[in-house]
Amino acid sequence: MNIIIIGCGKVGSELAGVLDKRGNDVSVIDRDEQNFDRLPGDFSGFTTAGVPIDQEVLRKAGIESCDAVCAITQDDNLNIMAAQLAKDIFRVERVFARISDPDKVDVFQGFGIQTVCPTALTVDAALAAIEDVSEQAELRIQRNTVRFTTMDMPPEFVGKLPSDIELEEGESLFAIVRANGAFLLYTGQVVTLSAQDKLIFAKKAT
Numbered sequence: 001m002n003i004i005i006i007g008c009g010k011v012g013s014e015l016a017g018v019l020d021k022r023g024n025d026v027s028v029i030d031r032d033e034q035n036f037d038r039l040p041g042d043f044s045g046f047t048t049a050g051v052p053i054d055q056e057v058l059r060k061a062g063i064e065s066c067d068a069v070c071a072i073t074q075d076d077n078l079n080i081m082a083a084q085l086a087k088d089i090f091r092v093e094r095v096f097a098r099i100s101d102p103d104k105v106d107v108f109q110g111f112g113i114q115t116v117c118p119t120a121l122t123v124d125a126a127l128a129a130i131e132d133v134s135e136q137a138e139l140r141i142q143r144n145t146v147r148f149t150t151m152d153m154p155p156e157f158v159g160k161l162p163s164d165i166e167l168e169e170g171e172s173l174f175a176i177v178r179a180n181g182a183f184l185l186y187t188g189q190v191v192t193l194s195a196q197d198k199l200i201f202a203k204k205a206t
Contacts (some may be wrong), residue, residue, distance in 0.1 A: 001024045001025070001067040001068060002024070002025045002027070002062060002066040002067050002068075003019055003024050003025070003026050003027070003066060003067065003068045003069070003070065004026075004027045004028075004029065004046060004058075004061050004062065004063055004066050004068070004069045004070070004086075005019075005026065005028045005029070005069075005070045005072065006028075006029045006030075006052040006069065006070065006071040006073060006078075006079070006082050006194065007028070007030060007052075007071065007072045007074070007079075007098075008028050008029075008030035008032075008036055008038055008039065008047075009035065009072075009073065009074060010038070011041075011072050011098065011134075012028065012030070012038075012072050012073070013028075013035070013038035013039050014094070015026050015070065015072065016039055016043065016045060017040040017043060019035065020040070020043050020044055020045050023143065025045065026043075026045035026046070026061050027045055027046040027047070027048065027061045027066070028045060028046070028047050028048070028061075029047075029048045029049075029050065029052045029057060029058070029061050030047075030049065030052075031049070031050065031051055031052070032049070033047075034075040036049075036186030037076075038043060046061070046062070048060050048061040049179070052071070052073070052078065052082045053078065053081045053082050053085060055085065055089065057084070058090065059087065061085060063090045063092065064090060066092060067092070067094060068092065068093070068094035068095070068096070069082070069083065069086040069094070069095050069096070070096045070097075070098075071083045071086070071095075071096070071097045071098065072096075072097070072098040073098075074100070076099045076100055076101050076104055079097045079098060080097060080099075080104070080106040080113075082097075083095050083096075083097040083113045084113075087112065087113060091098060094114075095113050095114065096114045096115070096116075097113050097114070097115050098115070098116055098117075099115055099116075099117050100117065101117075102117050110189070111170055145204070145205040146202055146203070146204055146205065147203050147204070147205045148174060148200055148201070148202050149200070149201045149202075149203070150151075150177075150198055150199070150200050151198065151199055151201070152198060153193060153194070153195055153196070153197045155195070155201060156197045157193050157199075158193060158194060159190065159193065159194075160192075160193055161192065161193070162176070162186055162191055162193065163188075163190050165199075167201075168203065170203055170204055171201055171202070171203040172201065172202050172203070173186045173199065173200075173201055173202075174186060174200045174201060174202040175199075175200040176191060176193070176198070176199060176200070177197065177198040177199075177200065178194075178195050178196070178197055179194065179196035179197065188202065
């Protein structure tokens with residue numbers, strides 16, 4: 001895929017390196033050319049210094065032939081403007097934006113832009129870590145919403161295998177959090193459940 005990343009901070013540079021290693025054609029835009037020093041030494045993509053809401057800068061970075069744009073600067077307003085340009089002017093099919101202000105989530109989604117809010121994710125993770133109650137979180141993926149439910153291990157599941165758990169219709173076991181904090185993404189492997197484990201279930205919200 002041809003992918004443009006807007007913002008070469010800690011997140012942007014890390015994402016660019018990962019996507020580059022996976023064989024994608026990656027182009028990074030940042031206002032400060034010195035930020036490109038954050039990119040891995042073996043980064044084989046392209047860099048463009050300039051204001052990411054300048055259409056000529058976007059064209060120079062290859063937006064007219066790209067498959068996806070990720071706007072992940074630390075400036076929410078800059079991200080939404082860049083994402084709007086990518087979607088409405090250049091007709092990029094996949095547009096993703098990072099926002100820190102939870103109050104702006106609805107604004108982004110109203111424009112049909114996929115978003116992630118680190119602030120909300122951190123709050124959800126903190127609640128799950130400090131409260132001994134079931135926790136729910138939702139993740140919106142395009143027009144679909146997936147609900148994740150975290151729960152303490154029911155006594156009747158102790159000593160059993162994940163495959164022994166009777167699931168609701170449309171529900172799947174997403175992950176197991178072990179007593180030592182290890183996060184085990186469940187893909188059908190054989191695991192003996194213990195009393196200290198937590199279960200995370202996933203189900204499409206209706």
